[in-house]
Amino acid sequence: MTSGLLGRLPAGALGYALCALWIALLAASPLTGDNYLVRIAVMISMFSAMALSWNFIGGFTGYPSFSTAAFFGLGCYVGAIAQRNGLPLFAAWALATLFVAAFAALLGLIILRLKGHYFAIGSIAIVEVTRLLVSSWGSVTGGGDGLNVPLMQGSPGAVAAQVLYAMLGVLLVAFAATLAVQRGRLGFGLRCIHQNEDAADMVGVDTTRFKIAAYTLSALFCGTVGAIYASWVGYIDPTDSFSILLTIKVPVMALLGGPGTAIGPVLGAGVFVLLEEFFWANFLQWNRAILGGIIVFLIFFLPGGLLKIDYRRFYRRAAERRAAGKAAA
Amino acid sequence: MSEILRLEKVSKAFGGVTAVNEVSFALEEGEIVGLIGPNGAGKTTLVNLITGVHPLSGGRVVFAGQDVSRQKPYEAARRGLARTFQIVQPFPEMTVVENVAAGALFGGGLRTRQAASEEARRELAFVGLDHVADTPAASLTLPNRKRLELAKSLAMRPKVLLLDEVNAGLNAAEIDGALELIRKIAKRGITIVIIEHLMKVVLSISQRILVLHHGELIAGGPPREVLEDERVIEAYLGAKFAARIKAEGMHA
Ligand SMILES: Nc1ncnc2c1ncn2[C@@H]1O[C@H](COP(=O)(O)OP(=O)(O)OP(=O)(O)O)[C@@H](O)[C@H]1O
Ligand SMILES: [Mg+2]
Numbered sequence A: 001m002t003s004g005l006l007g008r009l010p011a012g013a014l015g016y017a018l019c020a021l022w023i024a025l026l027a028a029s030p031l032t033g034d035n036y037l038v039r040i041a042v043m044i045s046m047f048s049a050m051a052l053s054w055n056f057i058g059g060f061t062g063y064p065s066f067s068t069a070a071f072f073g074l075g076c077y078v079g080a081i082a083q084r085n086g087l088p089l090f091a092a093w094a095l096a097t098l099f100v101a102a103f104a105a106l107l108g109l110i111i112l113r114l115k116g117h118y119f120a121i122g123s124i125a126i127v128e129v130t131r132l133l134v135s136s137w138g139s140v141t142g143g144g145d146g147l148n149v150p151l152m153q154g155s156p157g158a159v160a161a162q163v164l165y166a167m168l169g170v171l172l173v174a175f176a177a178t179l180a181v182q183r184g185r186l187g188f189g190l191r192c193i194h195q196n197e198d199a200a201d202m203v204g205v206d207t208t209r210f211k212i213a214a215y216t217l218s219a220l221f222c223g224t225v226g227a228i229y230a231s232w233v234g235y236i237d238p239t240d241s242f243s244i245l246l247t248i249k250v251p252v253m254a255l256l257g258g259p260g261t262a263i264g265p266v267l268g269a270g271v272f273v274l275l276e277e278f279f280w281a282n283f284l285q286w287n288r289a290i291l292g293g294i295i296v297f298l299i300f301f302l303p304g305g306l307l308k309i310d311y312r313r314f315y316r317r318a319a320e321r322r323a324a325g326k327a328a329a
Numbered sequence B: 001m002s003e004i005l006r007l008e009k010v011s012k013a014f015g016g017v018t019a020v021n022e023v024s025f026a027l028e029e030g031e032i033v034g035l036i037g038p039n040g041a042g043k044t045t046l047v048n049l050i051t052g053v054h055p056l057s058g059g060r061v062v063f064a065g066q067d068v069s070r071q072k073p074y075e076a077a078r079r080g081l082a083r084t085f086q087i088v089q090p091f092p093e094m095t096v097v098e099n100v101a102a103g104a105l106f107g108g109g110l111r112t113r114q115a116a117s118e119e120a121r122r123e124l125a126f127v128g129l130d131h132v133a134d135t136p137a138a139s140l141t142l143p144n145r146k147r148l149e150l151a152k153s154l155a156m157r158p159k160v161l162l163l164d165e166v167n168a169g170l171n172a173a174e175i176d177g178a179l180e181l182i183r184k185i186a187k188r189g190i191t192i193v194i195i196e197h198l199m200k201v202v203l204s205i206s207q208r209i210l211v212l213h214h215g216e217l218i219a220g221g222p223p224r225e226v227l228e229d230e231r232v233i234e235a236y237l238g239a240k241f242a243a244r245i246k247a248e249g250m251h252a
Helices: A004-008 A011-032 A033-059 A068-084 A089-111 A118-134 A155-184 A185-197 A195-201 A207-233 A242-259 A263-282 A283-299 A310-329 B042-052 B073-079 B097-107 B113-127 B142-155 B172-186 B199-205 B222-226 B232-236 B239-251
Strands: B003-014 B017-028 B033-038 B058-063 B081-084 B159-163 B191-195 B208-213 B216-221
Touching: A004 A033, A011 A033, A011 A155, A011 A263, A033 A155, A033 A263, A033 B232, A068 A089, A068 A118, A068 A242, A089 A118, A089 A207, A089 A310, A089 B003, A089 B081, A118 A242, A155 A185, A185 A195, A195 A207, A195 B073, A207 B216, A242 A263, A242 A283, A242 B208, A263 A283, A263 B222, B003 B042, B017 B042, B017 B058, B017 B191, B017 B216, B017 B239, B033 B042, B033 B172, B042 B081, B042 B159, B042 B191, B081 B142, B097 B113, B097 B142, B113 B142, B113 B208, B142 B159, B142 B172, B172 B191, B172 B199, B199 B216, B199 B222, B199 B232, B199 B239, B208 B222, B208 B232, B216 B222, B216 B232, B222 B232
Parallel strands: B033 B191, B033 B208, B081 B159, B159 B191
Antiparallel strands: B003 B017, B003 B058, B208 B216
């Protein structure tokens, strides 16, 4: 009887149940009427969706991609420009998604020839290159001055709720895609590539196509999220849209939760955003230092992420201690 | 018997070094052929050329009547050209059965992961690894890792199997077991090319032997003829060794 509920339920089912509860909580946040809470729920949903995206290439495939901000930024700009040219909201978001997916697929053809550190450096360079292109193409993008995006209709509360549901929608689709990939042929092939790319090639995995598929999946949801974000904030500029900080944060979230799993990125993003909010509110100057601290902690103590901790052991230990306490009494 | 694989003047240069130089030979369906030669002779490179790992510098590879000189490794695998690695290459964090299922799913063209798993268990039983099917591949002993490589290749339903030193690092008893398994594989009608440094092993299993030296094919034919070939003795066997092994071989 030591392991209780955790022992009897398959860990997977419990994880999914908790995850569903968590998403329901996020969705319920507008009911509180507290705009600050809704804003945090939006941030959590948005980063969860991006961490799930990164997971396709970084988690399943084991390619350390730092391109997230390029996809997010392009999504912001394509969505914004489409809306400024009269496209309806949803059409603009869809266009941004397609554009970013196509961009990633083409780019993947080139950059996925690189491996390990070289790939990491190449992928981060893409953020810089896209940022420079966008800021120097002033006639379309407004250059360094940025762009105003048509505001969404409705009261601030209603707009925040709409944005939240849009972000949650992306989160759910990304989650469903993750489960589908994980259980299917693609996910199996990506795991093979992760563990031994040469051997994967040798057993008949078309590694180039599989990697491009993973890279594209890692991009397209970020494109949607970027476009929604642009509509939400109403103004975008190159520095904010193509932020190096974002490109590092998202992988850290996935690593924190548990890369290569479906729940890990959601868990990691939630924990990270909440921690960040807490430190932001209480220790403003230390915010960056804390991000660095989490990264160092991850590398040294948690190579498998929060999900890989043996919670059952903690639980058993606690139960034993309680039992010992009773026996002593 | 009909021809399954043909090499026509296949060459490979790495920068200035010619690793394989105008090698031509053909394999018949169901044959067991030994490929021997000193270290650095180009044996592994030849396997890499046949399976699309390196692009050819010259010549042609024809598989089942089709020119496959420009294929990629995954295409070779799907066509039925399987190989094992000199240094075993498992997917370390997967179970043994998952390793083999990967071969069945991607190389063997099975549709579902379920079907691939079932096929994998059959091949594991065939190579004698069914008792460790659900353990992580990284935990296997060396002889079992070699068997895993074989099971993985077999799950790809190959027509030709290229074995790059599958016996290296095994002791005498383990080698006997491995040879028995290779004969069982040949009985399934799979053409086998076996690269091997132990002459006794090559002689005991091969119907035909090819000798590579400095990237060139210097001899090819039945084991007995090859043993008597002056150039082979000079380049690889050494006179004393050739005499001894021939004496042993004739009595066996
Ligand atoms: N990828 C490569 N790049 C450069 N040179 C290579 C490469 N692969 C092999 N070579 C060279 O080609 C030659 C043949 O090597 P190969 O590995 O094919 O020999 P081998 O017959 O398999 O030897 P061994 O019995 O030691 O396995 C060697 O001189 C080697 O250094
Ligand atoms: Mg070799």
